[in-house]
Amino acid sequence: MEFFRIKRDIPFMSYGKLTTAISLITFVLAVAFLVIKGLNFGVEFTGGTVMELRYQQGADLNQIRTQVEHLKYGEAQVQALGTTRDVMVRLPNIKNKTSAQLSNEVLTVLKSERPDVELRKVEFIGPSVGEELVTHGLTAITLVCLGIIAYLAIRFEWRFAVSAVIANMHDVVIILGCFALFQWEFNLTVLAGVLAVLGYSVNESVVVFDRIRENFRSPKMRGKTVPQVIDNAITATMSRTIITHGSTEAMVLSMLVFGGSALHGFAMALTIGILFGIYSSVLVASPLLLMFGVTRENMVKPVKIKEEAVV
Amino acid sequence: MNRYPLWKFVLIAVALVAAFLYTLPNFFGESPAVQISSARTMVKVDASTQTRAVAAVKQAGLNPDDVLFDGSSVKLRFKDIDAQLKAKDALQAALGDDYVVALNLLPQTPSWLQSIGAKPMFLGLDLRGGVHFLLEVDMKAAVDKALEKTAGDIRRELKDKKIRYGAVVRGRDSVEVQLRDAETVDATLPVVNKLLPNLKVTPVKGDSNKIVVTYPQAALQKLSEDAVKQNITTLHNRVNELGVAEPIIQQQGAGRIVVELPGIQDTAKAKDILGRTATLEVRLVDDDPANLQAAIGGNVPAGTELMTERRGSNGQSVPILVKKEVELTGDNINDAQAGFDEHNNASVNLNLDSTGATIFKDLSRDNIGKRIAMILVEKGKGEVVTAPVVRAEIGGGRVQISGSMGVAEANDTALLLRAGSLAAPMNIVEERTIGPSLGKDNIKKGFDSTLYGFAAIAIFMVIYYRVFGLVSAVSLGGNLLLLVALLSAIGITLTLPGIAAIALTLGMAIDSNVLINERIREELRNGMTPQAAISNGYSHAWATILDSNVTTLIAGVALLIFGSGAIRGFAVVHCLGILTSMFSAVVVSRGIINLIYGYRRRLTSLSIGQVWVPDQKNA
Numbered sequence: 001m002e003f004f005r006i007k008r009d010i011p012f013m014s015y016g017k018l019t020t021a022i023s024l025i026t027f028v029l030a031v032a033f034l035v036i037k038g039l040n041f042g043v044e045f046t047g048g049t050v051m052e053l054r055y056q057q058g059a060d061l062n063q064i065r066t067q068v069e070h071l072k073y074g075e076a077q078v079q080a081l082g083t084t085r086d087v088m089v090r091l092p093n094i095k096n097k098t099s100a101q102l103s104n105e106v107l108t109v110l111k112s113e114r115p116d117v118e119l120r121k122v123e124f125i126g127p128s129v130g131e132e133l134v135t136h137g138l139t140a141i142t143l144v145c146l147g148i149i150a151y152l153a154i155r156f157e158w159r160f161a162v163s164a165v166i167a168n169m170h171d172v173v174i175i176l177g178c179f180a181l182f183q184w185e186f187n188l189t190v191l192a193g194v195l196a197v198l199g200y201s202v203n204e205s206v207v208v209f210d211r212i213r214e215n216f217r218s219p220k221m222r223g224k225t226v227p228q229v230i231d232n233a234i235t236a237t238m239s240r241t242i243i244t245h246g247s248t249e250a251m252v253l254s255m256l257v258f259g260g261s262a263l264h265g266f267a268m269a270l271t272i273g274i275l276f277g278i279y280s281s282v283l284v285a286s287p288l289l290l291m292f293g294v295t296r297e298n299m300v301k302p303v304k305i306k307e308e309a310v311v
Numbered sequence: 312m313n314r315y316p317l318w319k320f321v322l323i324a325v326a327l328v329a330a331f332l333y334t335l336p337n338f339f340g341e342s343p344a345v346q347i348s349s350a351r352t353m354v355k356v357d358a359s360t361q362t363r364a365v366a367a368v369k370q371a372g373l374n375p376d377d378v379l380f381d382g383s384s385v386k387l388r389f390k391d392i393d394a395q396l397k398a399k400d401a402l403q404a405a406l407g408d409d410y411v412v413a414l415n416l417l418p419q420t421p422s423w424l425q426s427i428g429a430k431p432m433f434l435g436l437d438l439r440g441g442v443h444f445l446l447e448v449d450m451k452a453a454v455d456k457a458l459e460k461t462a463g464d465i466r467r468e469l470k471d472k473k474i475r476y477g478a479v480v481r482g483r484d485s486v487e488v489q490l491r492d493a494e495t496v497d498a499t500l501p502v503v504n505k506l507l508p509n510l511k512v513t514p515v516k517g518d519s520n521k522i523v524v525t526y527p528q529a530a531l532q533k534l535s536e537d538a539v540k541q542n543i544t545t546l547h548n549r550v551n552e553l554g555v556a557e558p559i560i561q562q563q564g565a566g567r568i569v570v571e572l573p574g575i576q577d578t579a580k581a582k583d584i585l586g587r588t589a590t591l592e593v594r595l596v597d598d599d600p601a602n603l604q605a606a607i608g609g610n611v612p613a614g615t616e617l618m619t620e621r622r623g624s625n626g627q628s629v630p631i632l633v634k635k636e637v638e639l640t641g642d643n644i645n646d647a648q649a650g651f652d653e654h655n656n657a658s659v660n661l662n663l664d665s666t667g668a669t670i671f672k673d674l675s676r677d678n679i680g681k682r683i684a685m686i687l688v689e690k691g692k693g694e695v696v697t698a699p700v701v702r703a704e705i706g707g708g709r710v711q712i713s714g715s716m717g718v719a720e721a722n723d724t725a726l727l728l729r730a731g732s733l734a735a736p737m738n739i740v741e742e743r744t745i746g747p748s749l750g751k752d753n754i755k756k757g758f759d760s761t762l763y764g765f766a767a768i769a770i771f772m773v774i775y776y777r778v779f780g781l782v783s784a785v786s787l788g789g790n791l792l793l794l795v796a797l798l799s800a801i802g803i804t805l806t807l808p809g810i811a812a813i814a815l816t817l818g819m820a821i822d823s824n825v826l827i828n829e830r831i832r833e834e835l836r837n838g839m840t841p842q843a844a845i846s847n848g849y850s851h852a853w854a855t856i857l858d859s860n861v862t863t864l865i866a867g868v869a870l871l872i873f874g875s876g877a878i879r880g881f882a883v884v885h886c887l888g889i890l891t892s893m894f895s896a897v898v899v900s901r902g903i904i905n906l907i908y909g910y911r912r913r914l915t916s917l918s919i920g921q922v923w924v925p926d927q928k929n930a
Contacts, residue, residue, distance in 0.1 A: 026409075044876075052749065054580070122751040126740030133875065138875035147865035153856055167670065188877040190806055192870065195878070196815060196885065199866025203859040207826070207909070210855040241828040243775070244822040247768045251818030254764030255811060260756040261435075262807050 009235040012282065013227035013290060020282040030177020034250035037180045042187025042265075043090060044303050045134060047127035051089040051103050059082040067109050073102070078151055082261040086120075092126055136209060137191050142197050147167070152202075156209055157298050163288035164205040167280040171201045175272050180191040190265040197273030200248070204241065204281035211237050212289070245278050312846045315902055322679050323902045326894070327789055333469040333796035336424055338433040342376070343395035345402060354409040361385045367405030368398050373893055379417075388417050413914055414553060414574070422571055432799045435806035435880065438754050440747035442572035446542075447736040448566045453538040453735030454484065454531070461507065461524060462486045465666030467708070468506045474499055486524040535566060538735045543568055553706035563875075568737070574747075578598045591641035593674070596682035596698050597632040606632050620695040631695050633684045638674050643667025649721040650711075657721035658713035668708025676704040685712050733745065755811030765791070768821055776828050778918035783824035783896075790820050790895035794888050801884040802888075806880035816888030822859070823896035827852040828919060833921045841914045849901055856897060864889050 012019075021285060052061075066079040091102055103122045103205045110117050145165050152161035175194055179186050205274040209234035215221045221229050252274060256267035347364055349356050361380050368375055368387060375398070377388035387402075389395045395414060402412045435442050454665070462481045462560045465488055471478050475647065477489035492498050493516040503512050503522055511532050513523045538560055546568065550558045559571040575581055596616050597603070606617040607630055614635050619628040632814055646662040663671055674683070684698040697712050713721075715850070769787065772780035794813060798805060799871060831848030839847060880906035 005469045011426075054748075118746070119744075120746040122742070122744040124739070124742035126445075126447070126738065128447070129740050136875060140869050140878075143869040143873065144866045147869060150810060150860050151862060151865060154651070173654070189811070189881075192811075192874070192881040195866060195870050195874075196881070199863040202862045202866070203822070206859045206862055207855050210858055214851075236833070240825050243829070244825045247771065247820035247821045248815070250763075250767040252766035254767065254812055255597045256758040258756060258760040258763055259811070260752065262560050263756065263760065264751055264813055266808070266811055271913070284889055 006235055006238065009228065010238075011227075012231050012234050013017060013287065016287040016290065020243045023170060023280070023284050024260070026174055026177075027136060027268040030174045030180075032101065033105040034173075035176045037183065039176065039180050039186040040183045041130075042185045042190075043123060043125050044188045045091050045110050045186070047125050047130050048091070049090075049091045049102050050121075050123045051106060051119065051180060052081060052121035053107075053110070054120050055085045055087065055114060056118075059087050059117075061087065064089070064110060067113060068106060073103060078260075082115055082264070086261065088261075093188065113189045133188065137195075140195060141172070141198065142193065148202050150305075152206070152209075152303045156213060157294070158226075159289055159292040159294045159298065163285045163292060164202050164281075164289055165208070167205055167285035168198055168201050170274055170284055171197055171276045171280050174276050178272050181270070184268060185265060187264070187265055193266040193269030194273070197270060200270075201273065201277035201281060204245075204277050205238070205267075205285040207287075208233055208281055208286060212286075212294075213290065216296045222281050226289060230290065230297075232242050233246040234282055234286060239281065245274055248273050312903045313842055315905050315909070317897065319898070319926045320902060320906075323899055326591070330792040330796035332424065332427065332790070333429045333800045334792055335798060336418060336420040336429045337795065339419040339421070339431070341431075342388055342390070342419050343392045343737075344386050344388045344415045344417040345382050345398050346386045346393055346411075346413045346415040347402060347406065348413070349409070349475070350413045351479035356380075356384055360406075360410070363405065367401050370405075371397060371401035371403070373398050377417075377590075380673060386415065386417060404561070412873055413912070415557070422494040428800065429801060431800070432805045433802055434750075434754075435804045436571055436743070436750075437572060437807045438743045438750050438757075438805065439573055440750040441571065442575045442747075443741070443743040444570040444581075444739055445563070445570075445741035446568045446570065447740045448535075448542055449736045449738060450535050450538065450541050450566055450569065454526070454532060456735065457534055458484070458486055460664055464506060464525070466669060467665050468502060468634075469499065471707075472502055474502065484525065485686060488522040488524070490520045490522065492520055493517075496522060498813070500731070519635070523904055538668070539566060539568065542735065542737060546570060546872055567740070580637070591638035591644060592637045592686040594637055594684050594686060595632060595678060596633045596684045598682055599632075601630045603630065606630070616693075618684075618693055618695050619686075620698055631684065631698060633686065633695065633698075638683075639663075639667055639670050643670070645708075649718070652711055652713040656713045657718045658711050659721050661710040661712065662743065663710060665708065668706065669709060670705060671708065672706040675701050679703065718789065753807045754810075757807055757814075761810065761814040761817070765817055768818065772821065772824070776920050778907065779828050779831070780920070782900050782907070783821065783828065785903060786824065786895045786900035787821055789899045790892050791817060793895060794884070797891060798884065803883055804880070805884075806877070807876045808881035809884040811889060813886035814894060816885055819863070820888070820892030820896060823856045823892065824900060825854070826855055827896070831917070832922050834920055835917065836924050841917045842910070844917065845904060845908060849897070856893065859891050860889055885908070 058082075061078055061080060064087060065076075068078055068091075073094055074092045077088075079088050080086065081088045088209075089105070089106060103119065104122075107119055112261065119219045132311055142195070143170070148168075149158075149161040149165050152164055152243045175197060175216075176186075178184075179190065184190075212230055214231050216222075221232065224232070251273065252267050252270045255263050256271060259267055320700045320798055321657050338654075347356060347360065348675065358380065361378060364387060365375065365378055373389065373394050375387040375389055377386075379386040379388070385643045387398060389398060397410055399414060402410075406412065420430060422429045451721060458481050462479045465486065466476075467489070469479075473493060474495065476495075480489065488499065490499060496514045496516055499522055500512065500514050503524065506688050507524060509527075511527045513520045513525070515523060515623055529592065545562055546560050550560060550570065550572065555572045556576055557573055559569065561569045563569045572581060596757060597612070602612045602615065606611060606615065612632075615632050616631055616635050618631055620631040628674070643663050643666055644661055645664050647662050648662075649659050651659045652658040660766060679701050682698045682700050686693045686698050697711070706721050765787070769784035772783045772787075776783060791813070794816070798809075803809075827848055830852045834844035834847045834851075867882055867886040874882050906912075908917065
């Protein structure tokens with residue numbers, strides 16, 4: 001079996017304008033959603049108390065909502081958690097009340113109506129922790145980018161490094177945009193997922209870049225123009241790109257389907273990240289590389305062994 | 312060219328066998344057990360405790376499967392939960408309040424596996440249920456307390472030295488001593504300097520004459536470090552009261568403490584106990600032998616209380632009658648250190664604050680020739696540590712307790728007195744309670760998603776790449792084995808994000824194999840012989856694999872450094888997974904391929920799925 005029977009190199013680079021346009025539009029849209037709607041930050045970031053409840057039989061969300069609102073804790077959220085039996089109640093921080101008191105009060109009230117409720121999880125996060133997480137998260141992203149730029153600049157060249165990181169950030173922004181658009185909860189696990197995408201997507205760009213470097217050095221490719229060389233590299237790695245991503249996506253989808261609510265956000269971030277990872281590494285990073293004016297000499301000069309390829 | 316030297320095969324075999332052995336303990340499950348540990352620092356768990364415990368359990372008609380003593384606790388393993396509960400009750404009754412008897416689950420790892428250090432993975436709270444607290448030490452309060460103490464010390468010292476001063480005022484981060492004139496400043500300066508050698512003392516002369524005492528950075532640093540350390544010690548002692556089998560109490564960052572109590576569900580009770588104080592009380596002793604006899608006889612005279620006094624290092628208990636009136640409490644203790652008295656006996660040196668010092672001075676002056684009892688109150692129960700006779704008035708707030716204590720006991724007592732109170736109040740900034748049923752669910756869901764994802768990938772690989780796909784799937788399995796073995800052996804705490812990382816790492820690890828297989832197909836397409844295609848495929852793919860894994864690793868390490876909680880749990884597993892995947896995808900899969908194809912003389916084709924060649928040759 002062979003899925004990809006590609007006879008000629010696909011002229012990806014000639015689609016440059018189109019793909020750049022698509023990228024720009026999605027990017028701008030994502031940023032717009034982030035600005036307008038904002039991220040629905042999880043309790044780790046905002047502070048507050050989250051309770052996870054399980055009912056023996058299907059729960060009536062509206063009833064729970066009225067009951068919780070009756071306690072007058074301010075902006076309380078009640079939502080289903082995957083199944084009809086699992087319910088999540090989110091409460092803001094309240095002065096002079098510990099989360100244990102808070103959750104006990106809520107549970108007592110809910111039990112008065114439906115005794116079959118079971119408290120599965122309580123999580124309380126103070127207000128100071130959230131800010132720290134944001135700074136740490138941003139530091140981590142910056143550090144990852146710098147680390148990758150440094151490594152790629154050493155292994156390849158600065159143009160490769162910068163294109164890869166831009167393509168990467170493009171993915172990250174789009175994931176965040178999706179989370180803003182659908183108002184999915186953005187919590188620590190999702191952040192872990194986003195950061196994992198950062199590493200994963202760069203991996204993808206590296207494979208294509210590797211091929212481009214190899215092509216530049218290969219005598220067979222000597223007469224070809226730079227866009228042709230890049231086209232050939234992308235076409236050659238096409239099959240591997242799809243299969244690898246398919247495999248990873250299978251794993252992530254399996255998490256999305258079987259992982260339950262706790263892994264849902266994480267799997268979702270990765271699902272989107274991997275889909276855009278394919279697109280961005282092929283159709284964002286490489287055109288950028290071209291735009292930065294990569295030439296054969298950039299790649300071939302430092303290699304002494306293959307000098308005959310230069311001449 | 313596709314033959315490995317023998318040592319490489321041996322290396323692969325050894326790695327896989329070791330991985331298998333170290334993964335094995337995870338499948339044996341756990342059995343119910345009762346764990347006995349010391350409830351107080353002064354009570355030690357030793358071999359005799361074990362004998363007593365076994366005897367008590369046997370008396371209750373139970374037979375433990377296994378008895379383990381690990382230096383600080385005795386663990387008895389039982390067949391079922393019923394026996395475990397009965398044993399707990401029996402042990403609690405037999406051993407009394409001096410010991411913590413907690414229910415626990417012990418891994419059923421066979422002893423031959425234990426002997427090579429194999430153990431099951433340690434599950435995080437989100438997988439086994441329990442309570443997690445993140446406490447923040449209120450440093451401002453710690454500094455306030457220290458400033459208050461400094462102000463008191465100065466007042467006392469100046470009074471002692473008969474230096475006239477206006478007022479000792481505590482500012483926001485300094486203490487100011489107001490003085491009459493420049494001369495007094497000069498006279499006071501050496502006194503204060505001598506009293507507080509670690510602090511910065513600045514004289515001010517002119518319009519206002521005063522001495523300003525401030526904490527230099529180093530002193531502040533030490534202050535906050537000590538505060539956190541003391542609070543951790545206190546928490547340790549208090550958590551012991553909860554009867555938690557394996558509590559985790561750790562410092563996190565500069566001023567935070569993590570407390571994790573697996574298996575505890577009642578947060579309210581946990582918080583109540585964490586917030587309580589164990590303390591020292593100073594009371595007078597009623598030395599009338601008649602009263603003591605009456606009390607022992609069950610007729611305790613009014614206003615007194617019968618307690619026990621520990622004498623000697625063997626912990627022999629002697630009854631003692633003390634007054635109910637508490638003269639002084641541990642709240643007035645600033646510090647307690649173990650040391651030696653003038654006869655070279657082990658002692659505990661207390662440093663009282665200014666109020667404490669005044670009280671103690673008056674108390675000792677009024678009771679010369681009588682006995683004063685130092686009572687350690689723990690779990691609401693008092694015990695007389697020592698009851699010395701007062702020989703003279705004791706001023707200055709420095710009290711030495713030396714009785715028939717050993718050095719170790721003096722250390723323990725000092726630690727306990729320090730641990731009695733918190734150095735600074737703490738706020739709960741994060742709290743998480745996970746029910747045990749949710750934990751089980753999480754394990755199952757995490758396991759399921761990994762299993763189905765793995766199965767999907769394996770099936771696809773076998774269909775698409777045939778023998779090479781099978782080899783890829785097998786080496787991916789090897790990767791899983793290596794990763795789980797590594798996690799178990801190092802003792803990394805597995806959390807739900809950790810399971811997600813295992814799944815994701817497997818999904819990403821197959822990339823290396825896909826790269827290799829695609830490369831081999833390409834070489835075949837370009838007309839290489841099968842053997843050359845294998846060799847070139849692996850060597851060409853290697854550079855790419857290295858680059859892509861290193862970049863992923865950079866991201867992983869950054870997560871490890873800057874992540875906290877969930878992110879860190881993910882990052883640890885992710886990083887380890889990248890490392891094992893490089894080994895398994897490149898070395899293990901090559902080893903198997905070499906075994907299959909490397910020794911065939913005339914190899915005409917490879918089972919790597921259909922290799923499609925375009926119509927025009929060498930496209």
